[in-house]
Amino acid sequence: MKRIMRRYYTEAKYAKLLGKKIAWITSGGPVEPLIAMNIIPIYPENHGAMIGASKLGGKMSEFAEGLGYSQDVCSYVKDDITSSITKESPVPGGLPEPDMLICSNNICGTVLKWYEIQARKFNVPLFIYDTPFVHTEFTDEAREYVNEQTKEYIRFLEKHTGKKFNYKKMKKVGHLSLEAMRLWKAVLDTAAHKPSPLTAFDAFFHLALIVTLRGKKVVVRYYKTLLKELNERTAHNIGAVDNEKYRLLWDNLPIWFRMRWLSDKFASHQAALVADTYTQAWCGVIDLIDENDFLGTMGEAYTRIHLNVGVDQMADTIKTFIKQYDVDGLVMHSNRSCKPYSFGQYDIQKLIREMDIPVLMIEADMTDDRKFSESQVETRIDAFMEVIKQRRK
Amino acid sequence: MKKENNLQVFRDIAREPYAYLRQLKQKTGKVMVGSTCTYTPEEILLAAGLHPFRIFAQSKEFSLADAHLQAYGCSMVRGMLEDGLSGDLDFLDAVVFPHACDSIQRLSDIWRLNVKSLHFDVLLPVKLDSELSKSYFVKVLGRFKKEVEEAFSVEISDANLRKSIALMNRLRTLLSTLYELRSQSPEIIGGSDLTAVVKAVMVMDKEEAEKQLQALVDVLKQKQPSGSAKKRILISGSVCSHPDIYHIIENKNAVVVWDDLCSGTRYFEGLIEQEEDLMAAIAHRFTERYVCPAKHLGVKFQMENLKKLILEHRVDAVLFMLLKFCEPFSFDFPDIKNELEKMGVRYIMVEMDQHNKIDEQMRTRIDTLLEIL
Numbered sequence: 001m002k003r004i005m006r007r008y009y010t011e012a013k014y015a016k017l018l019g020k021k022i023a024w025i026t027s028g029g030p031v032e033p034l035i036a037m038n039i040i041p042i043y044p045e046n047h048g049a050m051i052g053a054s055k056l057g058g059k060m061s062e063f064a065e066g067l068g069y070s071q072d073v074c075s076y077v078k079d080d081i082t083s084s085i086t087k088e089s090p091v092p093g094g095l096p097e098p099d100m101l102i103c104s105n106n107i108c109g110t111v112l113k114w115y116e117i118q119a120r121k122f123n124v125p126l127f128i129y130d131t132p133f134v135h136t137e138f139t140d141e142a143r144e145y146v147n148e149q150t151k152e153y154i155r156f157l158e159k160h161t162g163k164k165f166n167y168k169k170m171k172k173v174g175h176l177s178l179e180a181m182r183l184w185k186a187v188l189d190t191a192a193h194k195p196s197p198l199t200a201f202d203a204f205f206h207l208a209l210i211v212t213l214r215g216k217k218v219v220v221r222y223y224k225t226l227l228k229e230l231n232e233r234t235a236h237n238i239g240a241v242d243n244e245k246y247r248l249l250w251d252n253l254p255i256w257f258r259m260r261w262l263s264d265k266f267a268s269h270q271a272a273l274v275a276d277t278y279t280q281a282w283c284g285v286i287d288l289i290d291e292n293d294f295l296g297t298m299g300e301a302y303t304r305i306h307l308n309v310g311v312d313q314m315a316d317t318i319k320t321f322i323k324q325y326d327v328d329g330l331v332m333h334s335n336r337s338c339k340p341y342s343f344g345q346y347d348i349q350k351l352i353r354e355m356d357i358p359v360l361m362i363e364a365d366m367t368d369d370r371k372f373s374e375s376q377v378e379t380r381i382d383a384f385m386e387v388i389k390q391r392r393k
Numbered sequence: 394m395k396k397e398n399n400l401q402v403f404r405d406i407a408r409e410p411y412a413y414l415r416q417l418k419q420k421t422g423k424v425m426v427g428s429t430c431t432y433t434p435e436e437i438l439l440a441a442g443l444h445p446f447r448i449f450a451q452s453k454e455f456s457l458a459d460a461h462l463q464a465y466g467c468s469m470v471r472g473m474l475e476d477g478l479s480g481d482l483d484f485l486d487a488v489v490f491p492h493a494c495d496s497i498q499r500l501s502d503i504w505r506l507n508v509k510s511l512h513f514d515v516l517l518p519v520k521l522d523s524e525l526s527k528s529y530f531v532k533v534l535g536r537f538k539k540e541v542e543e544a545f546s547v548e549i550s551d552a553n554l555r556k557s558i559a560l561m562n563r564l565r566t567l568l569s570t571l572y573e574l575r576s577q578s579p580e581i582i583g584g585s586d587l588t589a590v591v592k593a594v595m596v597m598d599k600e601e602a603e604k605q606l607q608a609l610v611d612v613l614k615q616k617q618p619s620g621s622a623k624k625r626i627l628i629s630g631s632v633c634s635h636p637d638i639y640h641i642i643e644n645k646n647a648v649v650v651w652d653d654l655c656s657g658t659r660y661f662e663g664l665i666e667q668e669e670d671l672m673a674a675i676a677h678r679f680t681e682r683y684v685c686p687a688k689h690l691g692v693k694f695q696m697e698n699l700k701k702l703i704l705e706h707r708v709d710a711v712l713f714m715l716l717k718f719c720e721p722f723s724f725d726f727p728d729i730k731n732e733l734e735k736m737g738v739r740y741i742m743v744e745m746d747q748h749n750k751i752d753e754q755m756r757t758r759i760d761t762l763l764e765i766l
Contacts, residue, residue, distance in 0.1 A: 068727030070744070072465060072718045105519050109495045109687055112519060113724035119692045120728060128689055130526060132516040133498055135505070141532040142516060148525050311502035336465050339720070343499035346461050347506055363463070 004218055005208060012040045012096045021099040021161055024118065026111045027211055028281070029104040030129055030153065030302055032177050032294065035215035036170035037157050041102075042095055043212050044114075048076035048367055050090045051083065052256025057367025060088065074337045075368040077114045084121065098122055100160050102153075104129040106308045108340045127156045131303040135310045138303065146299030154295075173215040174294025178286065180214045183223035185283035190230040191274040192325055195239025196247065197230045200276040201263045202240060204254045210282045241272035246388055249321055250276035251348075252333035252341050253366040258374075265378065269385040275325045277318060281306045284317070311344035315351035322355050329388050334363045336371050358391070360384040399609050400586050407589035407634075410596045411481055414446055417598060418484045424545065425486050427510075429473060429500070431660050432491035432517060432685070434675050437538050439557035439599060440549045447595040448473050448488070449634075451481065453749055461503050467718040468747040469632060470496045477508040487511035487544070489537075492519075494687040494721050511544055513537065520689040521680040530676040538672065554671045560599055565661040567606040568594065571613070572651065572658065576706050578618040579625075579648035584639030587649075591657055592634050624766045625707055628652040629699060629729075630714040631722050632748045638714070641756055645763035651706040653699065654714075659683050686721035695725045696732045703738055710766055712759065713742040739766060 015022050023034050027045040034041045051057055057075055063086065064078035065071055080095075087094040101124060103115035112128065119126040129149055132142040154165045187206065190197050198206075206226060209219045233239075248266065250273045255262065266273055288301040306317060318330070330352070334342050349359050360380060365371040406413045418425050423444040428435075431447075438445040450472025452458075458474040476482050488510045490501035505512045515537050518526040538549055568591060575582055590609070594602045624647035628638075634656045642649055652658055663682030668674035683698055684690045703711065711733060715723050726742060733740050741762035743755050 068730055068742075070715075070717075070720075070723040070726075073720050073723055077724070109498075109519065110720055110724075112689055113686070113721060116689070116692045117724065117728065126692060128520045130519045132518065132529075133492055133514075135501060135514045135516075139516065139536065141529060141536065145518070145525065145529040145532075152523070152525060310505075311499065312506065334463055336463075339466070340495040340499060343462055343466060343496060344502055345463075347503055351506075 001206065001208065001222070004213075004222065008213065009091050012042055013093065015040050015096060022096050023100045023102050024095075024098040024115075025102040026104050026107060026115070028107040028302065028305055028307070029102050030150070030298055031212075032173050032215045032298065033150075033154060033157060033165070033170065034102070035177075035213075036166050036173045037161055037163065039100075039157070039161065041212065042098065044080040044095065044118075045076055046208060046212055047083065047089065047091065047095055048079045049254075049256050051079045052367030053259065054090045055257045055369060056088065056090070057257055057365075058369040061368045061370070072336070074108075074110045074114070075365055076337065077110060077117075079367055080114070081117065084118070098124050100124050100156075101126040102129065103127070104131055104302060106131040106302055106305055108307070108338065125156070125160055127153060129153060129302070131299075131308055133308055134304055134313075138300065142303065143300055146303050147296065150295055150299050170295060175291060176217060176220055177215040177294070178289055178291055180210055180219040180223060181283045181286050183220060183227060184210045185286060187223055187227050187230060188275065188280060188283065190227070190234055193234045194247070194326070195237065195241065195244035196272050196274040196325075197233035197238060197240055199240045199263065200250045200273040200279070201254075201259050203276060203279040204256075204259065207279045207282070214282070239272065241267045241270065243270050244272045245270035246329070246385070246392070247272055247274045247325060247327045249274070249318070249325060249327045249330045250278070250333070251318065251330060251345065252335045253278055253338060255333060255362075255364045255372065256367055257369045258364075258372060261374075265381055266385075269381075269389075271328075271385060271388070273331065274327065275321055277306060277314075277321065280317075280321070307340055311347050312351060314344065315348045318348060319352055319355055322352065322357060327357065328392070329357050329384065330359045331384075332359060332361045334361050336363065336365045337368065338366065358384060358387045399605060399612065400582075400590075402605055403590045403593040403609075404586065406593035406597060410446070410449055410592070411451065411476075411484075414444075414596055415484045417444065421598070425484050426489060427482060427485050427487070428489040428491070429497055430491045430493045430685075431655050432493060432515070432679060433489050434515070434534055434537065434679075436554060436557040436561050436665070436675055437534065437541060437549060438489075439560065440553040441541050441545060441547045443487075443541070443545065444598070445489075448476060448482065449592070450476060450748065452476050452479060453747065461507065462500075465718050466496055467716045468745075468749070469716060469719075470500050472747075472749070474500060474503060477504060477510075482508075485510050487513065489513045489515060491515040492517045493685060494719070496718075513540060513544075517679075517688075519687070521684055522690050527676065527680055530680060531670070531673045534672040534676055551671060558665045558671070558674065560603065562664045564594060564599060564603055564606065565664055567603065567610055568661040570610050571606070574610070574613050576650045578616060579623060579650055581613050581616045584643060584649040585636030588634050588639065588657065589636070591660060595660060623648045624709045624763065625650045627699075627702060627706065627708040627711050628654060628657070628714055629711055630654055631716055631719055632656045633714040633745075635749060635751055637751045638759070641759050642712075642763065645760065647709075647763050647766070649712075650708065651702055653683055653702060655685070659685070686725050696729045699729060700732060700736065703733075703736070708738065710762060711738060711740040712762060713740060715742060715744050716748055717744050717746050
């Protein structure tokens with residue numbers, strides 16, 4: 001993984017020398033047409049996760065707050081704004097500057113503001129792939145709107161690269177993307193085994209490729225190898241957590257700067273976070289994509305992802321995971337940086353009451369360590385695990 | 394004297410909007426349709442014989458809403474939910490959620506699951522600057538019209554739509570005239586009264602509102618401009634309807650001459666042009682007036698619009714009243730302030746914990762701005 005990511009960022013760094021263009025794109029954005037056009041996609045959100053994992057999030061958010069950004073807005077945005085000025089980053093020299101920006105609001109409205117800010121800063125064209133929210137229904141006019149935007153997107157790419165869109169390559173990219181998503185799903189599905197061969201913390205790590213490079217062969221190869229390893233572990237009943245006794249489900253983005261601590265904390269209770277709603281987002285809409293008509297069906301698939309649907313539908317997905325992974329409890333990260341993911345969590349708790357499992361809510365932030373209280377979280381986890389243990393008796 | 398009497402109508406309604414609505418329902422039996430945002434196509438509701446009004450988030454405590462929304466939600470979202478859960482909106486028949494920010498988007502889900510009222514989501518586009526998105530906008534309004542017709546078993550005729558468009562245009566023109574009069578002669582009406590007028594119009598029976606507004610404008614037009622030497626302030630943000638803000642400013646020899654608020658000009662800015670396709674006509678106003686920062690109309694719209702308003706209204710300083718936790722507005726602030734610095738226009742930003750409460754810190758910050766002018 002490290003080797004692939006290093007090569008990816010090195011190629012991006014020398015993009016100009018290689019005659020390639022760079023597009024910054026949101027994590028839920030339609031990347032496949034970029035791959036088909038030989039454009040290098042760069043994900044500021046993935047960079048944000050790296051900044052968080054490197055424990056730089058609090059400090060970098062603070063810098064952006066000095067520029068006038070609020071304390072209460074998304075820390076990914078603030079990390080990116082800071083890094084694009086100071087060049088401080090886990091990637092040497094920071095992210096390569098974009099030639100264009102591709103923003104899809106299927107994950108939040110925040111990315112719209114973020115990409116507007118960066119479009120002004122870098123003075124580069126911005127394409128918005130606008131995905132109407134699906135509270136209860138994906139309407140006919142929304143379908144037509146996103147499908148037409150796919151065509152608009154291709155015209156945008158042709159205009160800004162000066163090249164004709166490569167439909168032949170797109171067909172291959174579509175197949176590879178779908179294959180990668182299926183493999184990713186198979187990887188996550190292995191966690192249904194008891195003991196689980198991987199935890200959500202592992203999934204957060206292995207996620208990087210399906211987010212950044214889906215549509216490339218290297219992703220398919222990587223997940224095939226990973227799946228093989230996991231299947232071997234399953235065959236030999238090797239669990240990711242020693243003596244796994246309790247199984248938990250995670251909701252929302254990871255707390256990137258406390259992954260190890262949280263993993264150890266749960267493991268100390270013989271609890272494995274076997275699955276999560278976040279990494280599932282990159283394989284949750286496979287059924288909506290027609291392998292032979294990727295471009296014609298991706299609009300609907302990108303619109304109906306987990307974060308772009310109503311709270312009741314999100315609760316249904318969680319219920320499915322509770323059954324599929326046979327979990328004993330749900331841990332919800334109430335993420336101060338991500339309102340669309342976090343607002344509605346209380347109602348989800350009510351909607352899944354019939355599943356009769358305890359729920360723990362941890363209030364934190366995905367990268368800003370100033371918003372994390374270790375002692376409070378520790379006490380809450382201990383109490384939560386007590387409840388789970390007592391129910392088992 | 395006549396002006397005072399007439400203003401009192403608006404003041405009373407603005408202070409107790411829900412009491413007014415409750416009475417209106419008793420008196421007229423009309424179906425009450427609340428909405429959360431200025432992107433509500435009120436013309437469609439009026440043409441169906443319904444009564445549209447804005448849900449203001451009157452609540453100051455959020456004990457019921459807290460069971461559904463985290464404390465890092467803005468006070469508008471928490472307050473609206475509290476209004477809905479507490480019974481303060483016991484007269485509410487239906488609610489309209491035009492798609493706006495992430496918080497309102499989730500509020501819609503929570504509302505649908507917890508508050509008993511007919512529910513309409515209007516799934517507006519986020520980008521408003523492409524032909525494709527404009528045509529989608531028209532289709533969304535068409536769907537909304539059909540849904541309203543079905544829900545209330547009414548037919549919304551073109552004739553009624555034309556009437557409601559004309560009525561809303563007259564109201565917007567009157568509000569705009571009122572603002573222009575105030576910009577020219579700030580002493581003719583106090584800032585808190587002006588904001589009360591807009592707030593009241595958002596809930597009032599629209600024909601009654603027109604009558605009252607016309608009377609007010611007629612009286613104010615007779616007043617002679619006095620060439621006031623007060624400092625001219627523009628308020629920028631989402632919601633700012635607390636009367637005390639205007640008193641603080643006016644006590645410091647300054648006046649608010651304009652705003653770009655959802656509780657102010659954003660409600661009435663722009664008229665609906667005559668077009669054959671009435672849904673297109675309504676949509677076009679929404680895509681061409683001052684857009685909300687949660688919508689996209691080019692990457693520089695907000696700052697260019699503000700700069701234009703500063704020049705048009707000879708503004709000396711901008712007071713940003715930003716609601717804590719409101720992402721769309723707060724993300725624009727740093728780049729806008731840089732533009733103001735280049736223009737040499739002074740500004741101050743006040744973060745409001747709650748849109749309907751004023752604390753000492755806010756008071757001090759506003760005082761500071763006015764003292765350095």
